[in-house]
Amino acid sequence: MNNLSIPTPYWDASLYEDKHAFVWQYGEDLLQLLNPKPGESILDLGCGTGQLTEKIALTGAKVIGIDYAPEMIEKARQNYPDLRFDVADAREFQVDQLLDAVFSNAALHWVKEADAAIASIHQALKTGGRFVAEFGGKGNVQAIVQALYSALEAININAPALNPWYFPSIGEYATLLEQQGFDVIYANLFTRPTTLADGEVGIANWIEMFASNFIGGLSVEQQKQIIPAVEEQLKPTLYERGSWTVDYRRIRIVAIKV
Numbered sequence: 001m002n003n004l005s006i007p008t009p010y011w012d013a014s015l016y017e018d019k020h021a022f023v024w025q026y027g028e029d030l031l032q033l034l035n036p037k038p039g040e041s042i043l044d045l046g047c048g049t050g051q052l053t054e055k056i057a058l059t060g061a062k063v064i065g066i067d068y069a070p071e072m073i074e075k076a077r078q079n080y081p082d083l084r085f086d087v088a089d090a091r092e093f094q095v096d097q098l099l100d101a102v103f104s105n106a107a108l109h110w111v112k113e114a115d116a117a118i119a120s121i122h123q124a125l126k127t128g129g130r131f132v133a134e135f136g137g138k139g140n141v142q143a144i145v146q147a148l149y150s151a152l153e154a155i156n157i158n159a160p161a162l163n164p165w166y167f168p169s170i171g172e173y174a175t176l177l178e179q180q181g182f183d184v185i186y187a188n189l190f191t192r193p194t195t196l197a198d199g200e201v202g203i204a205n206w207i208e209m210f211a212s213n214f215i216g217g218l219s220v221e222q223q224k225q226i227i228p229a230v231e232e233q234l235k236p237t238l239y240e241r242g243s244w245t246v247d248y249r250r251i252r253i254v255a256i257k258v
């Protein structure tokens, strides 16, 4: 088997905003779980282009958005010049003053070292502070992962080694949180089938946006081969009447620092 090195994902922030607005639109009701209050200090971890950071700020809370991708932070700063956004790593960020809450939508499935992220979140919170998060849970985008694995393995590429995602079960993630000094007061794992924009090319756009780790190291010729092979495999389950629907499965967690 050929082991490709794992490329750093490149984020096209404009494409993300144009075609994948559902990422933060679905995150809006997570804000109800966060329930931000005026004057609270809140960190938006993995803030992307800043839409939910702004919603938190509008409640009167003092919010900072952080993201690993400089492309996202640059766009967030353009979108909301009055808010503070920093490039930072979930596994090792530091805060100047302890926080009332850490909020995170659709980001932590990119952090395979969940222990390190939980340790950073824990040290950033006040005692009694809350961690409110949603991300991909066990079984998330399973059909897509399987189709990518089989198309890549057909050309002798070790696809699991390229997988950048972490999709834990409730039991697994709650255990990690408890081991590091959190009480888990809410956990939910649920499906959220999500129809993509752009009809027939929707899944190719999704793969280019979110699954670049799998295909970024391939030649143009190989990419031309892989995407149709993945589409072919997924069509019977994820394509209907001209639209693609992604098999998202989310985990939601609320945990309190003890």
Ligand code: BEZ
Pocket (backbone or CB within 6 Å): 106, 109, 135, 136, 140, 141, 165, 210, 211, 248, 249
């Ligand atoms: C998600 O939001 O679950 C997700 C997004 C992109 C890639 C993988 C998962």
